[in-house]
Amino acid sequence: MGFFRRLTDSSFKTDSDGKTIFYPWGVFGKGYVLPSKEYEEKIRSFLTKYYAFGLIAIIVIGAFLGLWFVLLFMVPFLFLIGQVRSIRFAKSLQRSDIRLSFKENVRRMFTRDRS
Numbered sequence: 001m002g003f004f005r006r007l008t009d010s011s012f013k014t015d016s017d018g019k020t021i022f023y024p025w026g027v028f029g030k031g032y033v034l035p036s037k038e039y040e041e042k043i044r045s046f047l048t049k050y051y052a053f054g055l056i057a058i059i060v061i062g063a064f065l066g067l068w069f070v071l072l073f074m075v076p077f078l079f080l081i082g083q084v085r086s087i088r089f090a091k092s093l094q095r096s097d098i099r100l101s102f103k104e105n106v107r108r109m110f111t112r113d114r115s
Contacts, residue, residue, distance in 0.1 A: 004048045004051045004052045005048055006108070006109050006110065007047075007048075007051050007109060008044050008047040008048045008051065009108045009109070010026065010105045010106075010108040010109040011023050011024065011026060011043075011047060012040070012044075012108075013031065013098070013100055013104065013108075015033075015096070015098055019033050019034070020033075020034045020037075020040050021033055021034070021096045021098060021100075022034055022040070022043055022089065022090065022093070023100045024083075024086035024087070024089065024090050025086070026100065026105055027099075027100050027101065027102050027105050030095050030096065030097075030099075031095070031096040031098055031099070031100060032089075032090045032093035032094065032095055032096060033093060033094045033095075033096050034093065035093070042089075043089050046085060046089075050081070050082055050085070054078045054082075057074065057078070058070050058074055058075070058078070061074055062074070
């Protein structure tokens with residue numbers, strides 16, 4: 001599950017005060033300051049499972065029902081599930097003014113360096 005953990009890592013950043021910031025929409029949206037390590041782990045656990053399940057579901061269903069079904073139904077459905085859950089996670093959190101750059105996002109996704 002290392003790939004999915006790295007993919008999940010791309011949604012988080014640590015600020016200069018050591019607080020973890022969650023970016024539910026990646027580089028396209030604002031970040032939210034996480035109140036605790038436990039809340040961070042809850043989000044990370046969901047995202048890792050979500051990415052893994054989504055990929056497996058797309059491959060299996062695509063193999064049986066075809067690419068057209070995946071593109072028309074599965075991808076929008078999975079995207080909607082992820083967005084609804086991310087909104088719920090971020091709803092009660094304090095917004096951060098710190099942005100996540102595309103370069104930081106890619107570095108977190110493809111390297112072991114998480115700083």
